[in-house]
Amino acid sequence: MKKDIPLTIESISDSDELECRISSGRQIESILRNIAETGSNAALYYNPHRDFIMTTILDVDEDGMWVEQGSSGTVNLQITSSHRIKLISSHLQVKVQFSVNEASDVTYDGRPAFFLPLPESLYRFQRRGYFRLSFPTSQNMRCIVNMANPANAGAIEPREVTIVDISGGGLGLICLEGDVELQAGETYSRCELNLPGEGLLVVNLTVRNVVPLSTTKTGNVISRAGCEFRNIDGQTSAKLQRFITDKQRQMAAETTL
Numbered sequence: 001m002k003k004d005i006p007l008t009i010e011s012i013s014d015s016d017e018l019e020c021r022i023s024s025g026r027q028i029e030s031i032l033r034n035i036a037e038t039g040s041n042a043a044l045y046y047n048p049h050r051d052f053i054m055t056t057i058l059d060v061d062e063d064g065m066w067v068e069q070g071s072s073g074t075v076n077l078q079i080t081s082s083h084r085i086k087l088i089s090s091h092l093q094v095k096v097q098f099s100v101n102e103a104s105d106v107t108y109d110g111r112p113a114f115f116l117p118l119p120e121s122l123y124r125f126q127r128r129g130y131f132r133l134s135f136p137t138s139q140n141m142r143c144i145v146n147m148a149n150p151a152n153a154g155a156i157e158p159r160e161v162t163i164v165d166i167s168g169g170g171l172g173l174i175c176l177e178g179d180v181e182l183q184a185g186e187t188y189s190r191c192e193l194n195l196p197g198e199g200l201l202v203v204n205l206t207v208r209n210v211v212p213l214s215t216t217k218t219g220n221v222i223s224r225a226g227c228e229f230r231n232i233d234g235q236t237s238a239k240l241q242r243f244i245t246d247k248q249r250q251m252a253a254e255t256t257l
Contacts, residue, residue: 005093021209024210032065033060034092035089035090041054044103046103145182171193173225177223184207190204
C-alpha cells in the first residue's frame, strides 16, 4: 500500500547533510528520470518558497528537466521570474527535495513547460531508523574496500579506509581526495570489517552519498562517504548489532562514573 508523501519543504539538518544529500549527477538524473517515468506528483515552490503549484516532471536529460506549467499565466510568469525554486516529489515512496536558480519558459511535446537545470545536489529523506555509533579517529577503526585499480584494467586493489560511524544499516567512511575516492551509487563487494569482539565481517557496500567535510593544507578535499550494507545475512547482522549494543553499554557505563 502506497503512503501519502506530504509535499512540504523540509528544513535541512546537519544529519540530513550527511545521510540524505546526493551530489552525484548520474544518481540525481536517475532519480529524477524515475520520478518522470512514474508520473509522481510534485510541488514547485517559488516567490520565494511561499507559493507553489502542483505539477509533474515530464522528462529528464543530462542537462535538466521539463516540468508541467500551471494553469495561470500570471503564476507561470512569476515562476520564470523567480531566482530560487524548490521542487518536492517522491522516489520509491521516499520524499525528494532540491533547489535550482531558474525556470525557463519552453515547450515540450507541443505544450507549454518549464525547463529546470539539473540540480547540483538533491535530498532523499530516507532517514535511518538505526542507532549510529560514532568513532574518534584515534580509535583507528578500519574497513578494507576492494576498489578497481585504474592503472590495471580489471584488477582489484584492497584499500584501507577509516570508519567514522557505524549502524545496523551501514557505515560512514572518510575519503581523502587523490587517495581513496569512493563514488556515489557504486557498490563495492566483499569489503572487510574487523570488529573487536566479533572478528572479521565480509560485507557489500553501496555508497549512498559523498559529502565534503574539510580541505587539507595542500588543497585536497576530505569527504565522508555514507555507505549502506547490501544483502547482509542474518549472522553478520547479529554480529553488528551485538557489537553496537556492547559499545552503547560501555558508553553508558563511562558516563555514570
